[in-house]
Amino acid sequence: MIAIHEESSIGEVFFQAAQAYAGNSLLAVPANPARGYHPEGWEISYAQAAQQVTALMARYRAAGYGLGHRVGLLLESRPEHMLHKLALNALGVCCVPVNPDYRPGEFAYLIDHAQPDLLLVLGSHADAAQAALRESRHQPPVLLWEQWPQGLPMAARPALAGQVGPDTPASILYTSGTTGRPKGCVLSHHYELAAGHAYATRGGLARIREGGERLYNPLPLFHVNASILSFQCMLLTGGCQVQTDRFQPSRWWQEVRQTRATIVHYLGVVIQLLLLQPPSDEDRNHCVRFGFGAGAEPQRHAAFEQRFGFPLLELWGMTEMVRIMADCHEPRQVGTRAFGRAVEGVQARAVDDLDQDVPDGTPGELVIRHSKQTPRKDFFSGYLDDPAATESAWRGGWFHTGDIVVRDAGGMFHFVDRRKNIIRRSGENIAAAEVEAMLLTHPLVEQAAVLAVADALREEEVLACIVLKAGMPEADARGGVAQQLFAHCHGGMAYYKAPGWIWFTPQLPTTGTQKIQKHAIFARGVDPRTVQGMLDLRACKKRRQA
Known part of the structure; x- marks a missing residue:
């Protein structure tokens, strides 16, 4: 070698x-x-x-x-x-x-x-x-x-x-x-x-x-x-x-x-x-x-x-x-x-919101570094022209991955979910905020919240929950509106980012400061794909031929 x-x-x-x-x-x-x-x-x-x-x-x-x-x-x-x-x-x-x-x-x-x-x-x-x-x-x-x-x-x-x-x-x-x-x-x-x-x-x-x-x-x-x-x-x-x-x-x-x-x-x-x-x-x-x-x-x-x-x-x-x-050593x-597991040159922990270690068996965010003496060795050099984002990710001397994991008693890490507002579809990372920003440029949209929803084939799919502006079409006409919104996203973004599911709602739950509470849109345990009025647009997602 x-x-x-x-x-x-x-x-x-x-x-x-x-x-x-x-x-x-x-x-x-x-x-x-x-x-x-x-x-x-x-x-x-x-x-x-x-x-x-x-x-x-x-x-x-x-x-x-x-x-x-x-x-x-x-x-x-x-x-x-x-x-x-x-x-x-x-x-x-x-x-x-x-x-x-x-x-x-x-x-x-x-x-x-x-x-x-x-x-x-x-x-x-x-x-x-x-x-x-x-x-x-x-x-x-x-x-x-x-x-x-x-x-x-x-x-x-x-x-x-x-x-x-x-x-x-x-x-x-x-x-x-x-x-x-x-x-x-x-x-x-x-x-x-x-x-x-x-x-x-x-x-x-x-x-x-x-x-x-x-x-x-x-x-x-x-x-x-x-x-x-x-x-x-x-x-x-x-x-x-x-x-x-x-x-x-x-x-x-x-x-x-x-x-x-x-x-x-x-x-x-x-x-x-x-x-x-x-x-x-x-x-x-x-x-x-x-x-x-x-x-x-x-x-x-x-x-x-x-x-x-x-x-x-x-x-x-x-x-x-x-x-x-x-996980490449027996027994797997x-x-x-x-x-x-953590290996030489990749130290890893699972931590809570205060960056304190969580007990084995408890979900926490995966944070990593090379070593205490040289935490950033062999890592990326930084985010281009964004030192604030780079330092934020490295707070406390550990790189915060945004992935939620569980470590078992043997030191093996298990993936649970992504903490970041990211949708993972067929290997592509999709920022929910980017899709929301695109939807909000459409004249019919008042509010938009984009979530990840399970997909049997592609791991996750993009779900857009939308509040239309006053005076917009009633429910029986909203299939056409959904097609308009899909076409708007599909024309302005890479095809895989467009919503595969669209759901219209009169309002989205918000905090006292009007921040959308995505976790409260659907009741715990409910599969959003089964909710009444959910529109399936997955068949419309096509890669354009060059």
């Missing part, structure tokens, strides 16, 4: 790995004739990747890009995203991945907040980029992927003096916040390498064999899981990341077998949909040693392992700290929401 030290940078480690594992495959793409790129599949060795990264670096350097610059990448999950990221990081450029499902307003917010010096965009998203630029104050040049490299513009400002180091920003990843707008998590070179090292050394059932793993990841490259956690693990150990474009249950096993995957990454929705596939004699015809992920429903966990013949190792991590805890606690 490639050794990392306190002064390591991503470019330095990549070229060491390219030399050590020259003939191994670094990246692979499964064959898929219906996909718009590499339809017959694609694979690149470490040595070939080093040649391409070196050529990319020369192009970017000649155009003046270097330390202190930021480049937005809207390349979906194409493997070239990672090659450009390696080249840019080696030069000291920070990458800002863009979610291709963003609507113009969301994309414009990222542009104004991250202030990229360049946007590298697939031609299929050119209209989306131009629409975003019409709404943004910052106006970076746009280079279409199909025009690379001839169209690469010169950098508008000089690169900073100095060398790329461990604290140099490597990525800014946007994660939903509770105040409505996403926060930009600044991730350093050291953070990304430390994340890969943590994965590579977790051991137990998650033991990584040097030069022997092919990791199939269906999660997108604008998330921390695929672009950092799994990729850096493979890079450090001479393995190969198999990057598909998106999860498709009908293609999953075909791609896993074709690419000889030995590890798969998953979310809860992946497990559910794979179990819904008809049983087959081919269910165990694969090379998978283990699955690594989060959100496997307790009642489905053992059934999946028995049917497909490999363990699902539940983990916990977040963009701010992805040096995961994992299958059929629970266990996700691991």
